[in-house]
Amino acid sequence: MNETNSQAQWITQQIMAEMAKSHPESASPSRAISDSAQPALMVPVGISNRHVHLSREDMDILFGYGSSLTRMKAVKQPGQFAAAETVTIKGPKKAIENVRILGPLRSETQVEISIADGFVLGVQAPIKMSGDLVGSSPIEIMGPKGSVTKDGGVIVAWRHIHIPCDMAAQYGLTDGQEVSVQTEGHRAGIMQRIAVRATQASVLEMHVDVEEANAYGLTNGSLVKVIG
Numbered sequence: 405m406n407e408t409n410s411q412a413q414w415i416t417q418q419i420m421a422e423m424a425k426s427h428p429e430s431a432s433p434s435r436a437i438s439d440s441a442q443p444a445l446m447v448p449v450g451i452s453n454r455h456v457h458l459s460r461e462d463m464d465i466l467f468g469y470g471s472s473l474t475r476m477k478a479v480k481q482p483g484q485f486a487a488a489e490t491v492t493i494k495g496p497k498k499a500i501e502n503v504r505i506l507g508p509l510r511s512e513t514q515v516e517i518s519i520a521d522g523f524v525l526g527v528q529a530p531i532k533m534s535g536d537l538v539g540s541s542p543i544e545i546m547g548p549k550g551s552v553t554k555d556g557g558v559i560v561a562w563r564h565i566h567i568p569c570d571m572a573a574q575y576g577l578t579d580g581q582e583v584s585v586q587t588e589g590h591r592a593g594i595m596q597r598i599a600v601r602a603t604q605a606s607v608l609e610m611h612v613d614v615e616e617a618n619a620y621g622l623t624n625g626s627l628v629k630v631i632g
Contacts, residue, residue, distance in 0.1 A: 442575065442576075444629045444630065444631075445575045445629070445630040446627045446628070446629055446630075447565055447567075447585065447608055447609065447610045447627065447628050447629075447630060448608065448609055448610070448625055448626070448627055449609070449610050449612060449617070449622050449623070449624060449625065449626040449627070449628060450479075450480060450609045450610065450611050450612075450624060451611075451612060451613070451614060451617045451622065451623070451624050452516065452561060452611050452612065452613050452614075453504070453613075453614055454493075454500070454503055454504075454515075454516060454517045454518060454521055455486075455503060455504045455505065455506045455515075455516055456491055456493070456503055456504070456505050456506070456513070456514070456515050456516075456545065457505070457506055457509075457510045457512075457513065457514040457515075457516075458473075458505055458509055458510070458513050459509060459510055459511060459512055459513045460509050462513045462545065462552050463509055465547070465549070465550045465551070465552050466491060466545065466546070466547025466548070466549060466550055466551070466552065467489060467547050467548060467549055468549045471549075473485075473487040473488075473489055473505060473507040473508070473509070474487055474488040474489060475487065475488075475507065476488040479506070480607050480609050481566060481605075481606065481607055481609070482605050482607065483508065483605070484506060484507065484508070485506070485507050485508075486504055486505075486506055486507075487504065487505040487506065487507050489505045489547075490502045490503055490504055490505065491503050491505065491545050491546060491547050492545070492546040492547075493515055493517075493525065493543055493544070493545055493546075493558075494525070494543070494544040494545075494546060495522075495524075495525025495526040495527045495541075495543060495544075496525070496526035496527070497524065497525060497526030498524050498525060498526065499525075499546075500517075500521060500524060500525065503515075512535075512537060512557070513545070513552075513554060513557050514534065514535070514537060514540075514557050514559065515543050515545070515554075515557050515558045515559070516534070516558075516559060516560070516561045516613075517529055517558060517559075517560060518560065518613050518614055518615045519560055519615060520615060522541075522558075522560070525543070525558075527541040527542070527543065527558055528541060529541045529558045529559050529560045530559060530560065531559070531560045531561075531562055532559040532560070532561070532562060533561075533562045533564070533599060534559075534561055534562075536559070537556050537557055537559065538556075539556070540556040540557050540558050540559050541556065541557075541558035541559075542554055542555050542556055542557075542558070543557060543558045560613070561611070561613060562599055563595070563597075563598050563599070563610070563611065563612045563613070563616060564598060564599040564600070564601050564610070564611055565583070565598055565599070565600050565601065565608075565609070565610045565611075565630075566601050566603075566606040566607060566608065566609050566610075566611065567600060567601070567602050567606055567608050568602070568603070568604060568605075568606050568607070568608065569602050569603065569604045569606075570604075571608065572600065572602035575630070577600050577602065577630075578600065578602065579600060579601060579602040579603070580599065580600065580601075581599070581600045582596075582597050582598060582599055582600070583598050583600060583630050583631075583632060584596045584597075584598065584630075584631050584632055585598060585610065585628040585629060585630050585631060586628065586629045586631050587620045587621070587622060587626070587628050588626075588627075588628075589620075589621045589622075589626075590621055591619065591620050591621035592620075592621075593620055594631070595612075595616070595620060595628070598610065610628060
């Protein structure tokens, strides 16, 4: 097992241990084995604000040739991090400053915004899975050393659940499948059409944007229950 997979497995085990403390009836491995019914899958929430993923080519233009991202804070998914560097994104109407870059660098530049951000910028970004940039909106990105104008790349990220492959198999889930979850609290409700992203290096976590989190009263670490 490589280092990334080991890290993912360790983080997932810690999450499951915390879930067992607060929801022992649904998160206990021994309970899952002894009960005839499969326990509910409880998933912690991670709230995603607007951010940018840069390609090597665009990084060179915006921050200087050969520049690199400065790791500021690790995020839960192994190998990914919030960088100290920020950029300004500019649409036909207005610009939004201090937009965080997430690393590492990618093969294509991608800008993830909320629907409200689209109103500010004057763009109609489609709701897409990360990496699917077909039909995405154009944008200008400005950095300290230069700017780039992209014909596409702006999306509103489709809400999704990251899950390790072995855990997905345990709960009968497959990569690309859509599920629904039940939320709790004052704004409890059922959130539908959540994509499953199963990879061996994943850590269990549901990603939603700020608007979705506010609508359901979710905060980072809130638990939601997969109901089908």
